[in-house]
Amino acid sequence: MIEQIDKQYVLQTYARNYVNFKKGVNATLFDENEKDYIDFTSGIAVVSVGHGNKRxxxxxxxxxxxxxxxxxxxxxxxxxxxxxxxxxxxxxxxxxxxxxxxxxxxxxxxxxxxxxxxxxxxxxxxxxxxxxxxxxxxxxxxxxxxxxxxxxxxxxxxxxxxxxxxxxxxxxxxxxxxxxxxxxxxxxxxxxxxxxxxxxxxxxxxxxxxxxxxxxxxxxxxxxxxxxxxxxxxxxxxxxxxxxxxxxxxxxxxxxxxxxxxxxxxxxxxxxxxxxxxxxxxxxxxxxxxxxxxxxxxSGALDETIIYFQNKLSQIYKNHTNLFTKEVGLGLMRGLRVKDADTLTQIINESFDEGVLVLKAGKHTLRLLPPLTISKEEINEGFKRLENALSKIK
Ligand SMILES: Cc1ncc(COP(=O)(O)O)c(C=O)c1O
The missing domain is CATH 3.40.640.10 (Type I PLP-dependent aspartate aminotransferase-like (Major domain))
Known part of the structure; x- marks a missing residue:
């Protein structure tokens, strides 16, 4: 439904994924079928304080x-x-x-x-x-x-x-x-x-x-x-x-x-x-x-989150040296260089299917930009899903 209207009335300048998000709570999004996704993108570094922030x-x-x-x-x-x-x-x-x-x-x-x-x-x-x-x-x-x-x-x-x-x-x-x-x-x-x-x-x-x-x-x-x-x-x-x-x-x-x-x-x-x-x-x-x-x-929460997130990402990197060549980034702006562009596309697609949103940067960098308020539980869940996605890549 949304796809048909979008394609008919919106100028087609983006390669869109037609998931229909209806609700967000901090770093978790829910689509129209109530499937949940951990958001490691924050709408490309925008939703710094999470989705649906009450304040x-x-x-x-x-x-x-x-x-x-x-x-x-x-x-x-x-x-x-x-x-x-x-x-x-x-x-x-x-x-x-x-x-x-x-x-x-x-x-x-x-x-x-x-x-x-x-x-x-x-x-x-x-x-x-x-x-x-x-x-x-x-x-x-x-x-x-x-x-x-x-x-x-x-x-x-x-x-x-x-x-x-x-x-x-x-x-x-x-x-x-x-x-x-x-x-x-x-x-x-x-x-x-x-x-x-x-x-x-x-x-x-x-x-x-x-x-x-x-x-x-x-x-x-x-x-x-x-x-x-x-x-x-x-x-x-x-x-x-x-x-x-x-x-x-x-x-x-x-x-x-x-x-x-x-x-x-x-x-x-x-x-x-x-x-x-x-x-x-x-x-x-x-x-x-x-x-x-x-x-x-x-409160120290941001620094703690950065360290926690980075450690989890390093673990992923170490588990998959067949896919990744380098860890890059600073703070909660992080990336993993992927061995080639096709593999990166596969990672992004598999991650989406597993319920974690990740981004591409440049030709072959997997980019992660979670909300700065992301919780430890959301980080754990997001990386679990990312690990599942990576295990499917040949
Ligand atoms: C470093 C940098 N400068 C400028 C822009 C453009 O910002 P906007 O899309 O809000 O015009 C971006 C967007 O990605 C960016 O990352």
Whole structure:
């Protein structure tokens, strides 16, 4: 039923699985036949506080029963409070602009870098350097910022100028010239294969860029909001980027993006805006999400969950060295490199049949992004099902 309607009326841009989920409780989903699935995906790092979270539901209900939206022409209390909370949690002196998605946050970050490069130097600095295998979004600019040639199809050309890609941080130094405005990186490449960058190399790059007055943009759309164990991966890497972007886990499923910058004066009146960005609904939801995640972190529960999850995953890895070649990741953003792409497809399909949802990243990485509030019982059950699925792979 859902399949037929979807295929008739929804533009077919996704390779969809036609399971019809009806209910979720933390990391467990139930379909229309009441079959349960352990969710090791959180809707691709979004449902950070689990499905059906009562506190978030109540916060949203209370908010929208009064005001959902009034536009950015008026002060929005939860928006201001959320910006304050983000600044405090990040431990940085920064200002925040709210958007509706990760790509939009990255677009805004690129605008800030371009204006910085236009107004601060004798010659115009407009170039932005990114890494190969990166992913920065699907708008015409962020797709061009994404370091995957397959995404730059001629279908959508021409693209904005000024983007180049490098295989490693070492290569970034060689690519910099006097027109470079910014370097944009993910500290753990998510879509590219759950690949963390080396901490010392990142710190060295951050220092170098500061000296050269080139901005460092860190795309934390996937790594932000405690996914890697701290509020930001930048906190784990102990760096202070000029611009950080967030989205995904920040709203727990309510669309929200954020640009965080220590350069509070670059964007001025009229430079940027959004109809929906930072409205009462999304910022109230995100405030509650951050309260929950902060409590989870402060109580020690998040760190415990990360260790527990990682140990279970390592066990799976050791049990199946015929299928996996490497363990990768940070915090609750974890992956196992699979020997080839076909085997990975089989693993994802068998896992689904066994009742555990897992993801693909890059060409051959099995990616696991559970809710940060997942329980030990759900972890045990999920790995039991994953083990069953793996035992069926030849
Ligand atoms: C690192 C990173 N940046 C940007 C995006 C794009 O975010 P959105 O899909 O919310 O536009 C994603 C989405 O997967 C991402 O992982």
């Amino acid at each position: 978030v539901a109540d916060a949203i209900y209370n908010q929208v029963s009064n005001i959902t939206h009034i536009s950015n022409l008026y002060a929005i209390e939860p928006q201001a409070l959320l910006a304050k909370k983000i600044a405090e949690l990040s431990n940085m002196e920064l200002g925040v602009f709210f958007s509706n998605s990760g790509a939009e946050a990255n677009e805004g970050a690129i605008k800030i870098a371009r204006k910085y490069g236009e107004t601060n130097f004798e010659n115009k600095r407009y170039k932005i350097i990114t890494l190969t295998h990166s992913f920065h979004g699907r708008t015409i600019t962020t797709v061009k910022a994404t370091g995957q040639e397959s995404m730059h199809t001629p279908n959508f050309a021409p693209y904005p100028d000024g983007f180049s890609y490098n295989h490693s941080i070492e290569d970034v130094y060689n690519a910099i010239d006097n027109e470079t405005a910014a370097v944009m990186i993910e500290l753990v490449q998510g879509e590219g294969g759950v690949q963390p960058l080396d901490k010392e190399e990142v710190q060295k790059l951050a220092k170098f860029l500061k000296e050269k007055e080139i901005l460092l943009i860190v795309d934390e759309v996937q790594t932000g909001a405690f996914r890697t164990g701290e509020f930001l991966a930048s906190n784990v890497y102990e760096i202070q980027p000029d611009i950080i972007t967030m989205a995904k886990g920040l709203g727990g499923g309510v669309p929200i993006g954020a640009i965080l910058t220590t350069h509070k004066d670059i964007l001025t009146f009229g430079d940027h805006g959004s109809t929906f960005g930072g409205n009462f609904l999304s910022t109230r939801a995100a405030l509650e999400v951050l309260d929950i995640l902060e409590e989870t972190k402060d």
